[in-house]
Amino acid sequence: MNAIDKPAGHGQDGTGEAPLLSVRSVSKFYGTRIGCQEVTFDLWPGEVLAIVGESGSGKTTLLNCISTRLPPSAGTVNYRVRTGEMRELYRMSEAERRLLMRTDWGFVHQNPADGLRMTVSAGANVGERLMAVGDRHYGHIRDTAIDWLGRVEIGEDRVDDQPRAFSGGMRQRLQIARNLVTGPRLVFMDEPTGGLDVSVQARLLDLLRGLVADLGLAAIVVTHDLAVARLLSHRMMVMKEGRVVETGLTDRVLDDPQAPYTQLLVSSILQV
Amino acid sequence: MPTPLVVSDVAKTFTMHLRDGIRLNVVEHVSFSLKAGSCAVLGGPSGSGKSSILKMLYGNYGADTGQIIVNHRGRLIDITRATPRGMLAIRRETIGYVSQFLRAVPRVPAIDVAAEPLVARGLDVERARQRAAGLLDRLNLPERLWHLPPATFSGGEQQRVNIARGFITDHPVLLLDEPTASLDAANRDVVIAMIAEKKEQGVALLGIFHDADVREAVADTVIDVTAFTPRSATA
Amino acid sequence: MNATAGAIATYNFAYLDEQTKRMIRRAILKGIAIPGYQVPFASREMPMPYGWGTGGVQVTASILGPDDTLKVIDQGADDTTNAISIRKFFQKTAGVATTTRTGDATVIQTRHRIPETPLKSGQVLVYQVPIPEPLRFLEPRETETRKMHALEEYGLMHVKLYEDIARNGHIATTYAYPVKVEGRYVMDPSPTPKFDNPKMHMSPALQLFGAGREKRIYAIPPFTRVVSLDFEDHPFTVQDFGRPCALCGAEHVYLDEVILDDAGGRMFICSDTDHCEERREAGHAGEMLAGEAAQ
Numbered sequence: 001m002n003a004i005d006k007p008a009g010h011g012q013d014g015t016g017e018a019p020l021l022s023v024r025s026v027s028k029f030y031g032t033r034i035g036c037q038e039v040t041f042d043l044w045p046g047e048v049l050a051i052v053g054e055s056g057s058g059k060t061t062l063l064n065c066i067s068t069r070l071p072p073s074a075g076t077v078n079y080r081v082r083t084g085e086m087r088e089l090y091r092m093s094e095a096e097r098r099l100l101m102r103t104d105w106g107f108v109h110q111n112p113a114d115g116l117r118m119t120v121s122a123g124a125n126v127g128e129r130l131m132a133v134g135d136r137h138y139g140h141i142r143d144t145a146i147d148w149l150g151r152v153e154i155g156e157d158r159v160d161d162q163p164r165a166f167s168g169g170m171r172q173r174l175q176i177a178r179n180l181v182t183g184p185r186l187v188f189m190d191e192p193t194g195g196l197d198v199s200v201q202a203r204l205l206d207l208l209r210g211l212v213a214d215l216g217l218a219a220i221v222v223t224h225d226l227a228v229a230r231l232l233s234h235r236m237m238v239m240k241e242g243r244v245v246e247t248g249l250t251d252r253v254l255d256d257p258q259a260p261y262t263q264l265l266v267s268s269i270l271q272v
Numbered sequence: 273m274p275t276p277l278v279v280s281d282v283a284k285t286f287t288m289h290l291r292d293g294i295r296l297n298v299v300e301h302v303s304f305s306l307k308a309g310s311c312a313v314l315g316g317p318s319g320s321g322k323s324s325i326l327k328m329l330y331g332n333y334g335a336d337t338g339q340i341i342v343n344h345r346g347r348l349i350d351i352t353r354a355t356p357r358g359m360l361a362i363r364r365e366t367i368g369y370v371s372q373f374l375r376a377v378p379r380v381p382a383i384d385v386a387a388e389p390l391v392a393r394g395l396d397v398e399r400a401r402q403r404a405a406g407l408l409d410r411l412n413l414p415e416r417l418w419h420l421p422p423a424t425f426s427g428g429e430q431q432r433v434n435i436a437r438g439f440i441t442d443h444p445v446l447l448l449d450e451p452t453a454s455l456d457a458a459n460r461d462v463v464i465a466m467i468a469e470k471k472e473q474g475v476a477l478l479g480i481f482h483d484a485d486v487r488e489a490v491a492d493t494v495i496d497v498t499a500f501t502p503r504s505a506t507a
Numbered sequence: 508m509n510a511t512a513g514a515i516a517t518y519n520f521a522y523l524d525e526q527t528k529r530m531i532r533r534a535i536l537k538g539i540a541i542p543g544y545q546v547p548f549a550s551r552e553m554p555m556p557y558g559w560g561t562g563g564v565q566v567t568a569s570i571l572g573p574d575d576t577l578k579v580i581d582q583g584a585d586d587t588t589n590a591i592s593i594r595k596f597f598q599k600t601a602g603v604a605t606t607t608r609t610g611d612a613t614v615i616q617t618r619h620r621i622p623e624t625p626l627k628s629g630q631v632l633v634y635q636v637p638i639p640e641p642l643r644f645l646e647p648r649e650t651e652t653r654k655m656h657a658l659e660e661y662g663l664m665h666v667k668l669y670e671d672i673a674r675n676g677h678i679a680t681t682y683a684y685p686v687k688v689e690g691r692y693v694m695d696p697s698p699t700p701k702f703d704n705p706k707m708h709m710s711p712a713l714q715l716f717g718a719g720r721e722k723r724i725y726a727i728p729p730f731t732r733v734v735s736l737d738f739e740d741h742p743f744t745v746q747d748f749g750r751p752c753a754l755c756g757a758e759h760v761y762l763d764e765v766i767l768d769d770a771g772g773r774m775f776i777c778s779d780t781d782h783c784e785e786r787r788e789a790g791h792a793g794e795m796l797a798g799e800a801a802q
Binding site: 044047202209234235248252256260263 | 286287288290327332333334356359360377379380
Binding site for chain 1: 738
């Protein structure tokens with residue numbers, strides 16, 4: 001977190017591993033209005049970061065800035081590409097960025113219709129990324145799609161159905177399979193359980209938790225739901241009015257919140 | 273005897289921003305150390321801050337001042353200043369924790385809940401499950417429950433899953449937050465035996481035990497938490 | 508009113524004004540320079556409705572010279588309404604010679620077929636194109652499809668073929684079958700049957716494509732690689748009709764089904780009428796003609 005504030009070698013991770021993503025002083029202004037301001041953090045391989053805050057707190061703006069969907073007004077985002085080289089995302093060519101987005105990254109939208117092709121079959125939805133990176137063997141693409149549908153608990157018999165015929169929870173699981181099929185190292189999720197029934201949410205969260213752990217994915221999850229953050233994330237960042245008001249280990253932030261706003265958020269959760 | 277963990281001059285205050293910034297001084301000048309192969313027990317009435325101390329050692333609560341130095345992979349690291357990632361590494365390898373309640377994850381079977389810390393350290397899933405099965409068996413958890421998620425278990429059953437999960441690794445430091453609270457006498461004895469084994473293996477333990485019998489049976493030293501009660505109670 | 512040699516004096520040669528022709532020729536040249544790339548152009552109103560070949564007509568009008576010989580086909584036939592009216596249009600506005608013989612034509616405007624007679628160097632084949640964008644089926648945004656072409660992101664084309672196989676067990680696309688041109692641009696070959704796709708590959712003739720409503724021109728220069736997209740385990744194949752033409756006996760040509768009566772009688776004949784006539788003139792006879800001769 002504070003790697004740049006500390007003298008080199010004094011990071012207390014004890015691992016010496018390099019971060020996967022380095023975000024430095026990222027700000028986004030809409031005219032005079034602040035989207036997000038001066039956000040700095042590192043993300044390591046296999047680490048899940050939750051960005052929490054209320055609507056309008058800037059968390060989605062920040063997610064879009066980091067995921068190259070919205071150029072920031074200031075600041076830099078560096079990503080360690082598969083060759084091990086650290087690349088500044090907004091200095092890469094558009095072709096490189098788009099390749100990164102459909103191979104090494106995933107993006108799970110709140111509304112599955114934004115991340116799926118609703119008029120092609122589930123199998124083709126999952127297979128698209130494979131075809132995009134040059135897989136030209138129908139049988140292999142189909143087998144891989146069926147395997148991934150199974151991993152998100154969608155039966156093989158649904159492989160030729162269009163997502164239009166799927167329930168909300170199934171669509172979301174399909175979207176996840178579609179993103180993970182190329183073995184990405186970093187997945188962005190924007191309110192992945194938003195708009196789902198509570199029981200459906202629990203199943204999805206549990207599935208996500210398992211996949212993230214099994215695949216060693218790094219993930220940035222934007223959510224306003226602290227329960228989602230607790231279940232999925234290692235680390236949390238609390239945002240208010242475009243600024244980060246508190247960060248830390250997820251259970252530390254939730255159990256011993258320091259910032260007034262975090263205390264308000266935590267105390268607002270309904271206990272069940 | 274090696275000293276894997278040293279607490280020096282730690283203080284903890286809760287600032288209640290929602291209540292006009294009232295400051296609750298929980299503990300101050302907390303200083304003690306844990307020795308390998310020995311079990312220390314935090315003593316004192318409820319509300320004296322025992323649980324807060326345990327949570328600070330696990331990085332679950334922040335500390336206002338002082339240092340909590342742990343020997344992690346041969347390096348001395350101050351938990352009060354550790355990065356989240358560093359703290360997770362310490363939890364994975366150096367400091368184990370048996371909490372009072374199991375935070376049950378939906379749909380994960382009991383045996384996998386217990387095996388998870390080993391899997392997180394890279395052990396093969398099947399071998400981790402075998403170890404977990406051995407512990408659950410020893411704690412007399414009926415085998416028919418092993419493959420069910422613990423969310424619907426009774427308090428005592430959940431507690432045993434939790435203990436298995438906490439004891440399955442060979443962490444050099446183990447924190448115990450009333451692990452025997454909801455257990456019957458037979459299972460309490462099992463836990464006492466397990467604690468004794470940990471001591472033999474050179475683990476440094478720190479626990480909170482409300483049950484006087486258990487405390488008597490396991491404690492090598494008692495740390496009187498009332499000594500850390502702040503003299504000035506408000507700010 | 509001083510009408511000259513067959514052309515209507517009040518119209519410019521071949522209907523379009525010279526400025527427009529220059530604009531279209533520039534688009535054509537750009538298309539030839541970047542094989543398979545869709546060049547936008549300022550499509551004009553033509554005296555026929557969209558869907559009747561306004562794109563092809565504008566391309567033909569821009570490349571036609573007084574010495575050219577024009578052939579117009581629609582679904583392989585020279586004698587259908589569309590073909591006849593376009594042929595007459597250029598007879599009136601350009602006064603050029605017209606023919607039905609593939610070998611005699613210098614410019615052939617076509618809808619839905621490539622002639623069976625192999626094209627020669629110096630010939631130009633002009634296709635009428637309704638929807639030039641092969642990615643449109645799955646990606647409605649023009650900004651996005653342009654970007655996909657620019658960055659060679661063609662995975663989506665295979666999604667379409669995948670869907671075909673998933674639904675039908677084989678690639679069921681039989682016309683407008685996507686091709687990759689010179690290893691770069693994926694192109695819609697207009698609604699020609701996939702049977703004709705192999706004829707585009709390394710053709711000695713220049714192939715020009717005009718889409719009037721969509722305002723796009725693209726081209727395949729002579730001797731350009733044109734490869735139909737497919738999967739390794741579902742390779743591209745052309746239709747096989749399993750029988751010769753009932754009139755001329757030609758094999759391995761594209762056949763049309765003709766219903767003969769209301770009792771299930773039917774025959775299959777060449778879709779390319781000129782090819783069929785030439786063969787019959789040369790003495791070839793299919794089973795239908797052989798039957799008549801016997802009677």
